[in-house]
Structure formats: C-alpha cells, structure tokens
Amino acid sequence: MAPVGFIGLGQMGAPMARRLLDRPDGLVVQDARPEALEPFTKAGARAASRPRDVTETADVVSIMVRDDAQVEEVLLGAGGIVETAAPGTVVAVHSTIADSTAVRLARELEPRGILFVDAPVSGGAGGAMKGKLAVMVGGTDEAFERCREVFGHWADHVLHAGPPGAGTRAKLARNLLHFVSFTAAAEAQRLAEAAGLDLVELGKVVRHSDAVTGGPGAIMLRDTTAPVAPGDNWYPILTHVRELGNKDLSLALALGEQLGVDLPLARLALERFATGLGVPLEDADRVGS
Numbered sequence: 001m002a003p004v005g006f007i008g009l010g011q012m013g014a015p016m017a018r019r020l021l022d023r024p025d026g027l028v029v030q031d032a033r034p035e036a037l038e039p040f041t042k043a044g045a046r047a048a049s050r051p052r053d054v055t056e057t058a059d060v061v062s063i064m065v066r067d068d069a070q071v072e073e074v075l076l077g078a079g080g081i082v083e084t085a086a087p088g089t090v091v092a093v094h095s096t097i098a099d100s101t102a103v104r105l106a107r108e109l110e111p112r113g114i115l116f117v118d119a120p121v122s123g124g125a126g127g128a129m130k131g132k133l134a135v136m137v138g139g140t141d142e143a144f145e146r147c148r149e150v151f152g153h154w155a156d157h158v159l160h161a162g163p164p165g166a167g168t169r170a171k172l173a174r175n176l177l178h179f180v181s182f183t184a185a186a187e188a189q190r191l192a193e194a195a196g197l198d199l200v201e202l203g204k205v206v207r208h209s210d211a212v213t214g215g216p217g218a219i220m221l222r223d224t225t226a227p228v229a230p231g232d233n234w235y236p237i238l239t240h241v242r243e244l245g246n247k248d249l250s251l252a253l254a255l256g257e258q259l260g261v262d263l264p265l266a267r268l269a270l271e272r273f274a275t276g277l278g279v280p281l282e283d284a285d286r287v288g289s
Contacts, residue, residue, distance in 0.1 A: 018039075
C-alpha cells in the first residue's frame with residue numbers, strides 16, 4: 001500500500017495530519033514552513049520539499065491551504081502535483097473554495113487520470129484533534145471510496161454530497177447558517193446588554209440549551225423546503241414551533257423598542273419564520289397584514 005500525503009500544516013491541517021501518523025502505510029507531508037514539518041518528521045513521517053514530491057509516492061493526497069489561488073498553485077503551479085501524479089491519484093482539497101473552482105479543477109485534472117475531490121470540513125481545530133470533524137465530499141463514487149478510510153482517521157461523519165463541487169456547496173450552506181447565527185447572537189447580546197444582563201452567563205445558557213435541543217440544526221431533518229402538508233407528521237411539531245417563535249420574537253422586538261435597541265434580524269426572522277419552517281401563516285394572519 002502507498003503512503004498518503006498531506007499538504008498544508010496550518011491550524012486545521014496539522015491536527016488532521018497528526019491523526020494519520022499511525023497509518024501503517026506511512027505519511028508524506030509538505031508545507032512552505034520548515035518548522036511546520038519538524039514535529040511530523042520526528043514522529044516518523046517523510047517530509048517533501050514541493051507538492052510534486054508528495055505524489056511521487058502517495059496516491060491519496062489531502063490539501064489544506066488558504067484559498068483558491070493556493071490550491072491552484074499546489075496542483076498546477078511550478079513543482080505542483082500534476083508534474084508527478086500518476087493516473088488514479090486522488091487529490092482531496094479540504095480548503096473552502098468556490099464551487100466553480102472545484103468543478104473546473106476536476107475537469108482540468110480528468111484528462112490526466114487524476115481524481116479530484118472537494119472535501120471541506122466542519123468542526124474546527126478542536127474537532128480535528130479529536131478525530132470528530134464532519135467532511136462533505138464532492139467527487140466520483142470511485143474517488144469517494146478511495147478516500148473514505150483516510151478521512152475516517154480525522155472525521156467521524158463522512159458525507160458523499162455528490163459530484164465534484166457538491167462538497168463545497170454543502171460547506172457553503174453549512175457556513176451560511178454558522179455565520180448568520182453569529183450575527184444573530186451579536187444582536188441578542190446587544191438586547192441583553194441594554195437590559196442589564198450578564199452576557200457571559202447568558203452565553204452559558206445558550207450553549208447549555210443548544211447542547212440539549214440541537215440548536216438550529218434541530219429543524220433540518222426534512223428532505224425538502226416545500227410547505228408541510230397538514231397530514232404530515234411534521235405539521236403539528238412545526239406549527240407548535242411557529243407559534244412559540246412568533247410569540248417570542250414579538251416579545252423580543254417589543255423589549256428592543258422599549259430599550260431603544262434596533263433588532264433588524266429579529267424583524268426579518270418574524271417576517272419569514274413561518275414560511276421558512278414550511279408552515280406559513282394564512283394571509284390574514286401574516287406579519288404586517
């Protein structure tokens with residue numbers, strides 16, 4: 001069996017690659033910073049000076065660099081992977097790049113027999129250290145099967161999202177929720193601060209309750225965003241959530257008005273909450289009617 005390769009040993013890449021050190025077939029690592037390589041060579045990995053040196057021996061190579069430009073440089077630039085990668089080599093990009101970049105790179109590498117996989121991850125450096133990342137994979141069935149065992153060393157949830165580009169689309173949708181939620185959290189903090197509350201203690205309540213309820217992901221259990229039919233098992237559950245949400249959002253907006261705190265996300269949420277859940281209100285009951 002050939003060793004696996006890992007290029008890019010930064011905040012995310014290093015803990016991911018460390019979990020590959022115990023693979024019996026060996027690990028080849030590459031990074032532009034010599035100091036990043038040292039802990040791996042001391043642990044038994046082989047260091048490569050250029051990306052092309054990784055694919056001289058490794059037939060599954062992970063890339064975790066900063067952006068689209070660096071991914072292209074590692075793959076196609078001088079000293080890049082294409083100079084030595086044999087047909088059948090699998091290249092997995094874990095960086096969050098544009099989905100169009102993933103699709104284009106897969107097409108460019110296909111005539112060379114190189115299998116391209118876009119496989120961004122979720123879970124942060126802490127998840128990588130514990131082997132508990134989620135990875136969203138875009139690639140052919142063959143490429144996915146070749147990667148599955150390798151990814152299992154640092155991920156405990158491996159999703160084959162579809163063809164090249166699908167993994168990136170899944171990551172962008174996931175991160176949309178992540179960062180919109182952060183924006184909403186900041187809005188909630190402004191309201192709490194104006195109300196004289198302890199923000200740190202409130203944050204502990206949020207983390208506690210989300211750990212129990214599942215947070216925003218708790219409603220992401222349907223396979224469609226279409227309206228829920230009244231006879232559907234989800235209908236009574238989501239209508240109950242709708243009533244609670246509409247009530248509490250209205251009360252929060254009233255508190256914000258009382259305290260002079262503008263809550264634009266809360267207003268937008270109240271306007272779109274029911275429809276987003278799939279249980280829109282009747283026209284006569286719609287917000288603002």
